[in-house]
Amino acid sequence: xxxxxxxxxxxxxxxxxxxxxxxxxxxxxxxxxxxxxxxxxxxxxxxxxxxxxxxxxxxxxxxxxxxxxxxxxxxxxxxxxxxxxxxxxxxxxxxxxxxxxxxxxxxxxxxxxxxxxxxxxxxxxxxxxxxxxxxxxxxxxxxxxxxxxxxxxxxxxxxxxxxxxxxxxxxxxxxxxxxxxxxxxxxxxxxxxxxxxxxxxxxxxxxxxxxxxxxxxxxxxxxxxxxxxxxxxxxxxxxxxxxxxxxxxxxxxxxxxxxxxxxxxxxxxxxxxxxxxxxxxxxxxxxxxxxxxxxxxxxxxxxxxxxxxxxxxxxxxxxxxxxxxxxxxxxxxxx
Amino acid sequence: xxxxxxxxxxxxxxxxxxxxxxxxxxxxxxxxxxxxxxxxxxxxxxxxxxxxxxxxxxxxxxxxxxxxxxxxxxxxxxxxxxxxxxxxxxxxxxxxxxxxxxxxxxxxxxxxxxxxxxxxxxxxxxxxxxxxxxxxxxxxxxxxxxxxxxxxxxxxxxxxxxxxxxxxxxxxxxxxxxxxxxxxxxxxxxxxxxxxxxxxxxxxxxxxxxxxxxxxxxxxxxxxxxxxxxxxxxxxxxxxxxxxxxxxxxxxxxxxxxxxxxxxxxxxxxxxxxxxxxxxxxxxxxxxxxxxxxxxxxxxxxxxxxxxxxxxxxxxxxxxxxxxxxxxxxxxx
Numbered sequence: 001x002x003x004x005x006x007x008x009x010x011x012x013x014x015x016x017x018x019x020x021x022x023x024x025x026x027x028x029x030x031x032x033x034x035x036x037x038x039x040x041x042x043x044x045x046x047x048x049x050x051x052x053x054x055x056x057x058x059x060x061x062x063x064x065x066x067x068x069x070x071x072x073x074x075x076x077x078x079x080x081x082x083x084x085x086x087x088x089x090x091x092x093x094x095x096x097x098x099x100x101x102x103x104x105x106x107x108x109x110x111x112x113x114x115x116x117x118x119x120x121x122x123x124x125x126x127x128x129x130x131x132x133x134x135x136x137x138x139x140x141x142x143x144x145x146x147x148x149x150x151x152x153x154x155x156x157x158x159x160x161x162x163x164x165x166x167x168x169x170x171x172x173x174x175x176x177x178x179x180x181x182x183x184x185x186x187x188x189x190x191x192x193x194x195x196x197x198x199x200x201x202x203x204x205x206x207x208x209x210x211x212x213x214x215x216x217x218x219x220x221x222x223x224x225x226x227x228x229x230x231x232x233x234x235x236x237x238x239x240x241x242x243x244x245x246x247x248x249x250x251x252x253x254x255x256x257x258x259x260x261x262x263x264x265x266x267x268x269x270x271x272x273x274x275x276x277x278x279x280x281x282x283x284x285x286x287x288x289x290x291x292x293x294x295x296x297x298x299x300x301x302x303x304x305x306x307x308x309x310x311x312x313x314x315x316x317x318x319x320x321x322x323x324x325x326x327x328x329x330x331x332x333x334x335x
Numbered sequence: 336x337x338x339x340x341x342x343x344x345x346x347x348x349x350x351x352x353x354x355x356x357x358x359x360x361x362x363x364x365x366x367x368x369x370x371x372x373x374x375x376x377x378x379x380x381x382x383x384x385x386x387x388x389x390x391x392x393x394x395x396x397x398x399x400x401x402x403x404x405x406x407x408x409x410x411x412x413x414x415x416x417x418x419x420x421x422x423x424x425x426x427x428x429x430x431x432x433x434x435x436x437x438x439x440x441x442x443x444x445x446x447x448x449x450x451x452x453x454x455x456x457x458x459x460x461x462x463x464x465x466x467x468x469x470x471x472x473x474x475x476x477x478x479x480x481x482x483x484x485x486x487x488x489x490x491x492x493x494x495x496x497x498x499x500x501x502x503x504x505x506x507x508x509x510x511x512x513x514x515x516x517x518x519x520x521x522x523x524x525x526x527x528x529x530x531x532x533x534x535x536x537x538x539x540x541x542x543x544x545x546x547x548x549x550x551x552x553x554x555x556x557x558x559x560x561x562x563x564x565x566x567x568x569x570x571x572x573x574x575x576x577x578x579x580x581x582x583x584x585x586x587x588x589x590x591x592x593x594x595x596x597x598x599x600x601x602x603x604x605x606x607x608x609x610x611x612x613x614x615x616x617x618x619x620x621x622x623x624x625x626x627x628x629x630x631x632x633x634x635x636x637x638x639x640x641x642x643x644x645x646x647x648x649x650x651x652x653x654x655x656x657x658x659x660x661x662x663x664x665x666x667x668x
Contacts, residue, residue, distance in 0.1 A: 063527035170615055200383040200616075201554060205598030205609040212608065227527065230557065234600030234609075253605065271532035273557035275599055277581035280561035282536035285529055288497055 007090030008051040009221050010075060010108065010189055016083035017045040017070050042292050044070040046245035047084070049319065052189070057215065057222045059236030059253065061229060061268070063289055067245040069193050072225045076110040076191040106136060109182035113194035115174030119166040119181075125152070126162040129180045136185060147184075154217075155180045155210060172203035179210065189221045197228065208235060229272045233257055238325075241265050244292060244300040247319060251326040261328040263305045299331070307332055343414070344371035345548040346395070346433075346516045351408035351418075353387075353394045362619045364390040364403065366572035369646075372516065372548040377539075379563030379580065380552045381595075383616055387572040388552045392518040395550075396435055397425040412515060431461040434509035438521040440501035443508060444493040450477075450504055451489035457508050476507040480537045499530035503537065510541055517542075520552045535562055556599055560584050568592050571617055571627035573643075578653040588653060588660040590632045626658070634659045 019042045023031060044067045052058050062068045073079040075086060077093065085092045088104040096104050112118035119128055130148045133139045139147045149159035155176040166174055175196060182190055192211070196204045212235060214220055226232050232239060233253055240250040241264065249262040260266045267285040274280065287304040290296055296303050302312040309331070317329040353365040364387045372378045382388045393399050395410050397420065410417040412432060420428070429435075437443055445453055454473035455466055462469075470489070477485035480503040493501055502522055509517050519538070523531040539562060542549050553559055559566055560580055567577040568591065576589040587593040597610030614631040617623050623630050629639040636659065644658045 063529060172615070201556065201595060202383060202598050202612040203615075205611040208600070209608050209611055212606075229528065230600045234605055268528055271528055273531075273535070273555070273561040275557050275560045275584055275596065275601060277560075277585045279564075279580065282532045282539065282561075284533040284536050288499055288530060289527070 006054070007087070009054040009056075009089060010223075011051040011087040011090075012071070012075055012081075012084065013049055013087065014084035015045055015048045015050075015071065015074055015081045015086070016043075017067070017074060017079060018043055018082045040293055043245050043295060044292060045074065045081075046295075048242075048245075048247050050075070050240060050247065050250075052221060052223060054188070054221055055219055057224060057235055057237050059232035059239040060223060060225045060242060061227065061232050061239060062242035063227060065244075065289055065292060066242045067292070068225050068242050071242070072110070072191045072193050072223060075223060076108055077105050078110065102136070106185050107188040108191070109185060109187040109189070110191045110193065111175075111178050111182050111195045113197055115171055115178055115198065116166075118178055119174060121166055124163050124165060125157075125169075125177055128166070128177060129162075129184050132181070132185050138185060151180045151184050154183065154214070156206075170203075171199050172206060175199060175203075175207050176210070179207075179214070183214065183218070186218075187220070189223070191223045191225065193225045194227070196231070197226065204231070211235060229269065230274075241268065244289060244295055246300060246329065247327075248301065248330070249326075249328045250319075251328075255323075255326060261322055261326070261333070262301075262330050263307055263332075264301045265328075267304075299329075344373050345413060346372045346550075347409070347411040348391075348395065349409045349411075351391065351394055351410065352406040353390050353399055353403060354406050355403040357402055357620075360620050362403075363572050363622070364619060365394060368408075368569070368572075368574050370567050370574060370577060372550060374515075374548055375542055375546045376565065377542055377549045377551055377563045379559030379566045380550055380569060381554065381556060381559050381566060382569035383554055385616060385619065386569045387619070388569050389520055391569070392435065392520050392550065392552055395516075395518060396429055396433055397422075398435075427461070430457055430508075430514075431512045432514055433516045433518065434512070434514045436502075436505050436509050436517065436519040436522045438524055440498070440505040441493065443505040444501060446493055448492075449489070450491055450493065450496075454489075454504075454508055454511060458511055461512050472511060473507075476511045477504065479510070479541070480504075480507045481533060482507070499526055499533065502526065502530075502534055506534070506537065506541075510545065510547065513545055514547060516548045516550065518550045518552065521554070522551075523558065524553070524555070531558075538562070556595060568595070571622055572619060573627070573656060574654075575628065575657070576653075576655045578650075582650075582653060586662070588649060588655040588662050589628075589657050590634050590659075590661065591628050593661060594631075594633075626656070634661075 021040055048071055060068050074081050085094060093104055126148050129151050130144050134144060148162060152159045152162060157176050196207045224232060224236060236253045239253050239256050240247050243264050249265045260269050271282060271284060285304050298314050299312040299317050302308040311331050317331050319327045319329040322328050322333050349369045351365055351368045355362040355364055368391055380388050394405055405418055451470055451473055455469040458469040458472055474485045474489060477488055482488050482503050523534050551563055563580050566580050566583045567574045570591050576592045587596055594612040612631055617627055625640040625642055626644050629635040638658055644656050646654050646656050648654055649660055649662050
């Protein structure tokens with residue numbers, strides 16, 4: 001990084017999110033009587049650094065419970081981090097005030113996984129798409145109908161349907177409505193959280209193509225969160241792999257798939273089913289993701305890692321550069 | 336391969352039709368489906384949601400509830416006709432000769448019973464052995480599907496197990512009576528990649544070891560291409576293409592199969608536009624005239640809207656339902 005290069009569009013520094021459940025009444029009484037069950041905390045995200053440059057598509061991959069959605073929500077501004085900060089164009093988002101703060105928040109939008117749960121069932125499509133631009137004064141009331149029509153056309157929906165309700169649309173169409181709503185406030189950056197996971201293969205392809213068209217048309221930056229490695233490989237420039245609250249490896253997509261460095265990344269890519277004329281033989285890694293309530297000490301992956309050594313049990317590996325643009329958190333790289 | 340060809344199929348389904356008689360009209364969920372599976376073979380039944388793949392599985396087990404019923408067709412297990420069998424006859428088959436694995440293992444497992452109680456129950460329903468021997472079988476079954484500390488897991492309740500662990504228990508129950516056929520309905524869809532790989536590995540191994548025939552129902556072509564010996568592609572209640580996995584993946588004949596394969600992202604076309612199939616799958620209440628894929632098909636001609644194409648065999652052991660299969664052009668060029 002030289003001094004002249006612009007700061008990343010979005011950057012998360014040492015992001016931590018803990019979900020703490022305090023004791024209920026029964027628990028407090030039990031504690032008075034000498035129970036050793038205290039309040040528990042889930043370390044959903046455990047000190048993550050991530051920087052995303054303007055125009056880049058970063059894929060965030062991991063298995064369920066690894067904290068990828070929580071990280072996405074912190075970056076989108078829907079969750080406040082417990083520790084750490086999110087920077088927008090090099091300035092901490094929590095330090096911005098007034099119109100600057102609003103602009104920074106509007107520039108980051110999110111598209112959700114479940115098109116049923118994320119659309120108000122009692123609002124018409126024109127309201128769902130048109131509400132935010134009016135509230136934020138992006139368009140006037142007179143211009144709104146034409147603006148909503150344009151947004152719907154942009155995502156491949158017929159504007160004649162705009163007086164309908166979400167339940168009158170198919171899953172693929174609902175995904176498009178969610179995209180139109182996010183686009184309507186002219187964002188710079190979109191967090192897509194498993195946005196197409198619930199759709200059929202042929203419909204998924206339509207939406208992936210739409211994402212790529214929109215990126216080209218509006219110079220959008222994406223953080224694309226998914227457990228589907230095939231899709232992530234297809235659309236991402238760079239991929240970050242998460243395991244139990246930490247990023248274990250980030251690399252340009254092609255390099256990662258050619259030569260994954262971290263043992264978890266290697267296992268994940270080896271076990272990804274691929275379309276091939278020959279049958280695949282699986283050599284699965286043992287065990288399951290440990291509970292984030294009680295993560296293993298040291299490297300979180302060591303209980304499942306075939307190369308684990310004594311050091312892995314004691315010391316948390318740091319994310320270090322192993323090649324230009326490639327970071328990995330594994331003690332094996334020091335050897 | 337050639338040795339297996341002479342074996343007669345374990346399960347033969349011929350011209351199966353399962354329709355649902357709803358107030359809105361007749362839904363032809365399964366409309367003339369025929370296939371066979373042999374011992375030790377995995378057949379992948381692939382299709383998008385609503386294409387009738389799950390109803391096909393339910394029909395084989397006689398699990399279709401009103402307003403649906405099997406209208407016609409035959410389901411033969413080792414030559415014995417199952418369609419028309421009464422409930423008592425079906426109970427002897429289910430869980431014994433034919434077992435099912437569901438997408439959600441909690442559909443198989445009773446939440447208020449311990450794992451050992453449930454497995455012992457499944458064994459003793461079909462075999463005359465005492466509880467101690469049944470428990471021994473249960474422990475071996477859990478060990479075989481790769482569950483660590485099986486003795487401890489036997490005493491657990493389903494809610495104490497993770498999703499992947501529950502699915503293994505469901506698979507152990509399915510295999511425990513050494514069935515002839517297992518129908519697996521999207522068993523790994525809800526699981527993570529590393530857990531899915533473990534389950535696929537166990538399923539592959541068990542089929543090979545026990546000679547059980549397996550029907551693997553899924554929407555995921557990648558899973559099926561990794562696992563199945565043969566693939567049947569379903570669309571709107573019919574099998575549109577059937578053949579050996581390697582042939583279908585390398586040379587699809589039906590335009591729908593080609594479209595499906597094209598819409599899956601793959602490594603060598605990174606960043607390129609995906610070949611999307613335009614439009615939506617049709618409603619089974621009012622399917623389009625002629626071939627049901629014709630409104631979305633890039634190769635459709637006037638003929639396609641007039642009559643449904645019959646099943647043809649343009650290549651050896653490849654069946655396709657299409658007037659203009661892709662092979663014709665290749666042969667001409």
